[in-house]
Amino acid sequence: MDTMRERFTSVTSRMLAEDPRLALVLADIGAAGFAEAEQRHPDRVVNVGIREQLLIGVGGGMALTGLRPIMHTFASFLVERPFEQLKLDLGHQGVGGVLVSAGASYDWPSGGFTHMAPGDVALLDTLDGWTVHVPGHPDEAETLLRHAAAAGDDKVYVRLSMQSNAAPRSVDGARFRTVREGRGGVVIAVGPMLDSVLAATEGLPLTVLYATTVRPFDAATLRAAADAAGTSDVVIVEPYLAGTSTRPAAEALEDRPHRLLGLGVGRQELRRYGQLDEHLAAHGLDPRGLRERITGFLTGRA
Known part of the structure; x- marks a missing residue:
């Protein structure tokens, strides 16, 4: 099976040929995989080198001309390093684009903390109007990439990872999917955490929701699942900073008593x-x- 990043390369190369509005901006990372696409579309495939702020600036400029830019590099260099450009060159200018990351929270541990970005989704939460997709399988990544590319002028982040579930699920770029039903509580598994959550909750009377689009947060499906389960005990398992989605979940349940547990990557840096x-x-x-x-x-609900 190919990885999400390999699927990104092949799918984006095809989309560039299919849609003359699409453009691709790279910062050296992944450039070799797009050598043929660059030869075919030299005016729409641009490698700015190791200049991540320029990566976003060029994407914003392309969007101002009517193109739909796809911008790609490691998550730490795509969201954290050029955050000011995301805020100004896209948000302030009122234009959109598609950010496609690699590296996730710690996909490449030997790269060290410079190549890790467990806080990327939380950081985007400080900005307005971002859609965030977190696929859990290469097939889902392809579906969500195509969805993002066709999303008008919206601002979309597609978070790719080396982690992958064994099998794909049907995704629509909007709703959570109910994978298992129970009456002991609700667990939301985000993207590549689904297989681990299913294994962890085997035999437990829990509803498991699968989330591959986390922003906007699907409050309606969470509320319906809590109603069906007869409980408002909710656990969210995310492959990035723990607690990132507890705020929108709390807002979804604000009219009823509820308890929330946010599981994910801890704040402490693991230095090995x-x-x-x-x-x-x-x-x-x-x-x-x-x-x-x-x-x-x-068991501690009382």
Whole structure:
């Protein structure tokens, strides 16, 4: 199976040929995979080099001319480093584009903290009007990439990862999907966390919702699931900073008593490189860690 990033390269190359409005801006990262696309569309595929602020600035300029720019690099260089340009060159100018990241929270541990971005979605939450997709499988990544490319002039972030669920699910770029039903509580699994959540909650009477589009937050589906489960105990398992989505979840349930547990990447930096699975376990995001924390939260409801 190809990775999400490999699928991004092949799908975007095809979309550039299909839609003359699309453009691609790179900052060296991933440029080799688009060599053929650059030869075919030299006016719409631009590599600005290792200049991430310029990456966003060029994308914003393209959007002002009517193009739909796709901007790609590691998440830490796409959201964190050029944050001012996201705020001004896109948001303040009233134009949109598609950010497509790689690296996620710690996909490349040996790259060190410079290449990790567990706070990317939380940072975008400080800006207005962003749609955020977090696919959990390469097939879902393709669907959401095409959805983002066709989304008019909207501002869209597609967060790719080396983590992947074993099988794809049907996604529509808007709603959470109900994967399992129960009456003991509701667990929202975001993107590549679904398989771990399903393993962690096996045999427990819990509703599991699958979220691949987290902004806008699907309040209606969460409320319906809580009503069906007869409880407002909600756990959110995200592959980025813990608690990132507890605020919109609390707003969805603000008219009723509820309890929320936000699980995700901790704030403490893990300074040993290790491997991806070791980082997951260290943050309690492996099936064993998730089961302990979820059951502890639910059994402590009294």
